[in-house]
Every structure is written in structure tokens, then in C-alpha cells.
Amino acid sequence: MTRVLRILMALDGVDQQAIASEVGMDTGALSRAMNGQRRWQLSEIERLAQVFEVPASKFLEPADRLVLVRGGDDDPGGSSAPRPRRQGGPSTGWYSRVLAVAA
Secondary structure, three states, rough: OOOHHHHHHHHHHHOOOHHHHHHOOHHHHHHHHHHOOOOOOOHHHHHHHHHHOHHHHHHOOOOOEEEEEOOOOOOHHOOOOOOOOOOOOOOOOOHHHHOOOOO
16 A cells, blocks of 8 residues: 555655645554555545546555556656646546556
8 A cells, every 4th residue: 555655656756744734634644554654544535546647446456466557648758756636637547558457
């Protein structure tokens, strides 16, 4: 769970404070969950999935089976640079390609 979240945060170029704010969590609670000092609540996982526009199930897959798929429709040139945060609007599916599961 936490490894996938860290990957998404790095790709988006955001820190724990920004994610905590978007998810509606206290920064300390997010930090404790990411450090294994408290359990994730289902509602938190669902909100993280909404924020990062991925299925919630992606957070439960082993991070070592996730691969970066470059060059989606909305990723011209296949850049691996951090993506800007989207401000509302429909999902573009970019993270769905980022979080493809390796065979």
C-alpha cells in the first residue's frame, strides 16, 4: 500500500502534507499510516484512489509487480517528469497506464 502511494506521490511531485489535505486526513495520521504505525481505513484508500485517479485495488497490489508504462495519450514524449496535479475534470487514465501490472 505505502510503496504504491510513495510511487504515485513521487510521480506527481507532491508531499505528505499535500496528500493529507486532498484526502482529508491529518498529516500525522497519514505519516503514521505510511510508516506502518496505524492501519489504513478503507475510506482513506478509496479517497486516495480518487485523488490519484486509479482503482483502489492498485494500492493493494505488490509494488514490485507495478511497472511504469511511458507514452500514454496524455503523456506526449513519454516523459517521466512529475505530472502536474489535475484540478477536477474527468480522469485521463494516465495513472492506469503507469500502474500496469507486470506478468
